[in-house]
Amino acid sequence: MTDLRQDTLDSFAEIFGRPADGLWSAPGRVNLIGEHTDYNEGFVFPFAINRRTIAALGLRDDRIVRVGSSFADELVEIDLSDLRPEALSGWSSYPLGLAWALGEFGADLDAVPGFDLLLDSNVPVGAGLSSSAAIESAVGFALNDVWQLGLDRRTLARAGQRAENVAIGAPTGIMDQSASLLGERDAAVFLDCRSLHAEIVPLGLEAAGLEIVIIDTRVSHAHATGGYAERRASCEAGARALGVESLRDVGVDDLDRAREILDEVTFRRVRHVVTENQRVLDTVRTLREQGPTAIGDLLDASHRSMRDDFEISVPELDLAVETAQANGAIGARMTGGGFGGSAIALVPTDALSRVYVALDGAFAEHGFGQPDLFTVTASEGAKREN
């Protein structure tokens, strides 16, 4: 990480021919529990991870913006007067879309100065760890400083979501940006997606001798986008049939009535969301009362619910979860939108190598590609590095 910071500063000086004014960073995130609950105005419980995007930035005395990334060969240049979502494309839509979105939250884009920006990152792209929110949050945090906007972290999260929805065109909620901006060391962010109220809840993983393992299956199924939209539509249909604004308004006690009203498939979709919301609340309470060794069953139940009721798991994710569980994990579940991506496992430190070996063996035995295995720790949100 130290190297990444220094490298980014050195590259900035080389590319732009002058030193940066400062260095900012923001983390990716993983969702501990609470899947497909965000757009149902429910609860999610992500944490910021120890993989970060670094942004080196220097203000200019004209209105030009130039952005570069270690991921791309070319520099992208635009005049601030031309900054509109329709003018953006490719990877630079993330940093430039964020600059545009700040205009929606109070920045006077007709008056602010241009800037040179260089990005580097060790957040894996497309693994479900939100490399996109890491960029938006790092750039938002940096511009908020140099443009002296005085926006708080929650507003920067909303700006990141606006950039993602409008400039990128991804209909995502506010979970990723909230985790990246509000995260703290060894703690997760309990977020109510209706009120946007966020609470920091200590995880206590290190003290309990526990690790969170990411099992990136590296599979991505073609129907991910269609499947996501279809699940969203089922949730909306279920809420309509039950006469509520969103599934947030349905509790576990209402499920018997729901079973009578809804068709079989819609009922199972609804049951996932309703029980998943309850599992988030139970996880937060269990952590506070008994600590992290007691949350394993809730993670396991979350996976079963996504596999059987919401039907968004795939054989690689099921294998990852079952293998981890059978080899010493306290709990495991797929994480993210589904149809591929990563699973997480809560593993005692002394069982780590056994879990790794078992996963490698099981994937080989089933003829699946090797998964990418690594641990993450809960880390602090966006910050100025120097």
Ligand code: ADP
């Ligand atoms: P994720 O689950 O990782 O957030 P997304 O599809 O939402 O996946 O975002 C990934 C996209 O973000 C990449 O395709 C790329 O355009 C952009 N991106 C991520 N990290 C960087 C980076 N360091 N530099 C430039 N672009 C990046």
Ligand code: MG
């Ligand atoms: Mg993303």
